[in-house]
Amino acid sequence: MIRDALDWRTWSPKTRRQALGLAVGLMLPLGSALIANALDTYLDVRAPSMTFLVSVLLAAIWFGRRIALATALFAFFIYNFYLTEPRNTFGFAGWEDVLTLLIFVGTAVLIGGLAGNLHDQRARAQTQVQIFSGLFAVSRDMADQRDEEGALALLEAGVRQVVAPSAVVFAVTADGGVRGLERGPSDMDSVLRVFVESGAATVDVSRGWRLQMLRVSGAPAAVLAWQPLAGAASAEHNIAVQLMVELAANTLERLRYSRRQVELDAIAATDTLRTALMSSMSHDFRTPLSTILTSASSLQTYGDQFNPATRADLLASIQEEAERLNRFIGNILDMTRLDAGALKPRADWIDLLEVFDNVKERVAKRSPGRSLRIVAPAAVPAIRGDALLLEQAVLNVVENALVHAPADSEIRLGAEYSERAVRLWVEDDGPGVPASERSQIFDKFHRLKGTQNTQGAGLGLAISKGFVEAMQGGVRALNGSDGRGLRVEFEFPLHAALENS
Amino acid sequence: MTGRLLIVDDEPQIVRALRPGLLAAGYEVDSVGDGREALQTIAAGAYDAIIVDLGLPDMDGKDVIARAREWTDTPIVVLSARHAEEEKIAALDLGANDFVAKPFGIGELMARLRAVLRVRGARAAMTDKMSIGHLDIDFSNRRMKVAGKEVRPSPRELRLLRAFTQHIGAVLTHKQIVAAVWGGDEHVETQFVRVLVGNLRQKVEIDPARPSLIITEPGVGYRFIDPNEESAASS
Known part of the structure; x- marks a missing residue:
């Protein structure tokens, strides 16, 4: 026990400091004696009481009043012993000694008291600095929070670190209940519920806990429960907790606002899409329908006045426009399937050359007189996917080229491969697409700005992209190989194809 | 009733479908595919009526009407989508004489053409x-x-x-x-x-x-x- 008590490592910081003060308080007068002696011997200066006063002063400033008093007494004895006549003996020399002792003690009391106040103030300032730097850190981290749970966890950690080790945050759920951030229901549940329902801002409950409400847009969002530390700096702690709760509330408000904004943006995007779809329907369906209706009614009214060539032409236009309508409907259905995620591509081995031949055949049937050249090595590897979807994807790109490139120009359809990927491309000699707009040509209902061409719903390329991506491929648009026209590439990674197999 | 017509429409298939019926009804028919060409053609030729599709590639069909109305009172019939009331009213207030909503049969267009051509005659002989x-x-x-x-x-x-x-x-x-x-x-x-x-x-x-x-x-x-x-x- 005694050995334990003597082991300084078991002492509290305060006791350690007292012991240190006592030791220093003994050393200081000894030092003063040496200095006074040296001054006397070498410089013939006799100011012993001054040097001893300095030691009392230092003790008072460093360790406060009590150590200073001890130092003062000790200093008096040494002073008396070494420096006053008769030397090296204790002797009462009269009123001068009494005065010296009184001055030492008075200085110790006075300076020690002042130093004590200074000490307290410094401790308080340190607490404030600690609180403010803690608040600063919390507010900086709050700004980075992306979800509500994180913001509340940060509040909890912030209060624990800056103010009080006992702090817990509970989120208020939509039904007015509360739950801890990590734990499930807690033993405070009923108390918290009552508190939430009471609408109070703060309340003290049992065992020194204080509950603090966090409101977002007026509605309870969370409750902070914390145990204020007794004593020091409680006013500052209260303010710090208030500020942190405010910070968390503002963060929650910001998060809720931005989430709403995202929702509104999504609604606006849906609206834009719907408007685009409506205008596309109105144009792309009415034009063929008008042609069909006009041709049919003309044939009905004036048929017998028309020569056979005119009649054949009107009948042909009825058939073509009906086919065009059918394609539009097909496109819209494809797009709907893609949007709904209902597309389940088959995973067969696809012979690309066969796909190219089919596309060429369909183009020849639909646009006789247009030239489509196939540029592909015979050994192009097969890829894994859905041949029908790929054929439609390629055909849509080719049709886009047919629409935009001059009627007498050539459209090239090709394939190339490396160990890692197979690349399909379609190239035309049309006006091309400015680099700034190239990434958008695969967007739904996209038409080039200022375009002369209003054919098509703007769905073809979007469908191509959707089909290719459904088969783990990628699409991109580039300049034509000789700097003019448009080149659209599909790339299918070969390793993916092997893994799929 | 006959006369010279100008069709302003960028959809070749519509023109192709309209032309035989109009010819059979005794009209002469010219056609242009965009607004700029339309204004030049209207200024150069003497037409009895003009058929304008409001959706043109280079400019709004309504602008064609407004610009043409600065110097000519040739009757104008607008081709527009059925549900675009605002657009129809705007075109009519800008000086178009009538409209036909797409999709339409040839009879409807003929009736409108006859009406606008007759209005012109009726005004002359009130x-x-x-x-x-x-x-x-x-x-x-x-x-x-x-x-x-x-x-x-x-x-x-x-x-x-x-x-x-x-x-x-x-x-x-x-x-x-x-x-x-x-x-x-x-x-x-x-x-x-x-x-x-x-x-x-x-x-x-x-x-x-x-x-x-x-x-x-x-x-x-x-x-x-x-x-x-x-x-x-x-x-």
């Missing part, structure tokens, strides 16, 4: 007395007979009737009716137009609930038709 279907009107004496029975129109109703009969077969927008009846400067609620048309219908229609003369063009205005003419056109 008559005091006229007979339309079951209706006999004597404008100078402010008298009219409905199926032989004398009816007294109010001055406003008479002014409205006058505006209608000058545009038989062609649509009149609310704004045009206000201009004709109340004078252009006055601010008049659409509701007043409805009431006035309703009153006139009570007097001139055999069955006001199922009008045969004054037809409502929903959202746009009214059309006064000649029942004999219209039944011939829709056949």
Whole structure:
């Protein structure tokens, strides 16, 4: 026990400091004696009481009043012993000694008291600095929070670190209940519920806990429960907790606002899409329908006045426009399937050359007189996917080229491969697409700005992209190989194809 | 009735479908594919009527109408989508004479063309007395007979009737009716137009609930038709 008590490592910081003060308080007068002696011997200066006063002063400033008093007494004895006549003996020399002792003690009391106040103030300032730097850190981290749970966890950690080790945050759920951030229901549940329902801002409950409400847009969002530390700096702690709760509330408000904004943006995007779809329907369906209706009614009214060539032409236009309508409907259905995620591509081995031949055949049937050249090595590897979807994807790109490139120009359809990927491309000699707009040509209902061409719903390329991506491929648009026209590439990674197999 | 027509439409298939019928009806037909060319062609050639598709690649069809109206009063018939009321009204207020909603049959277009061409002739030869279907009107004496029975129109109703009969077969927008009846400067609620048309219908229609003369063009205005003419056109 005694050995334990003597082991300084078991002492509290305060006791350690007292012991240190006592030791220093003994050393200081000894030092003063040496200095006074040296001054006397070498410089013939006799100011012993001054040097001893300095030691009392230092003790008072460093360790406060009590150590200073001890130092003062000790200093008096040494002073008396070494420096006053008769030397090296204790002797009462009269009123001068009494005065010296009184001055030492008075200085110790006075300076020690002042130093004590200074000490307290410094401790308080340190607490404030600690609180403010803690608040600063919390507010900086709050700004980075992306979800509500994180913001509340940060509040909890912030209060624990800056103010009080006992702090817990509970989120208020939509039904007015509360739950801890990590734990499930807690033993405070009923108390918290009552508190939430009471609408109070703060309340003290049992065992020194204080509950603090966090409101977002007026509605309870969370409750902070914390145990204020007794004593020091409680006013500052209260303010710090208030500020942190405010910070968390503002963060929650910001998060809720931005989430709403995202929702509104999504609604606006849906609206834009719907408007685009409506205008596309109105144009792309009415034009063929008008042609069909006009041709049919003309044939009905004036048929017998028309020569056979005119009649054949009107009948042909009825058939073509009906086919065009059918394609539009097909496109819209494809797009709907893609949007709904209902597309389940088959995973067969696809012979690309066969796909190219089919596309060429369909183009020849639909646009006789247009030239489509196939540029592909015979050994192009097969890829894994859905041949029908790929054929439609390629055909849509080719049709886009047919629409935009001059009627007498050539459209090239090709394939190339490396160990890692197979690349399909379609190239035309049309006006091309400015680099700034190239990434958008695969967007739904996209038409080039200022375009002369209003054919098509703007769905073809979007469908191509959707089909290719459904088969783990990628699409991109580039300049034509000789700097003019448009080149659209599909790339299918070969390793993916092997893994799929 | 024949004449020279200009079709302003960027859809070649529409022109291809329209041309034979128009030719068979005795019109000469030219066509252009965009607004700029249209304005040049209108300025250069003497056309009796112009058919304008509002959706043009280089400029808004409404702008073509507004620009053309700066120097010519050649009748203009607009081709527009059925549900684009705003657009129709705007085109009509800019000076288009009538519209046909897509998709349309050739008969509908022929009727509109006949109407706008006749309006032009009617304005040149304005008559005091006229007979339309079951209706006999004597404008100078402010008298009219409905199926032989004398009816007294109010001055406003008479002014409205006058505006209608000058545009038989062609649509009149609310704004045009206000201009004709109340004078252009006055601010008049659409509701007043409805009431006035309703009153006139009570007097001139055999069955006001199922009008045969004054037809409502929903959202746009009214059309006064000649029942004999219209039944011939829709056949």
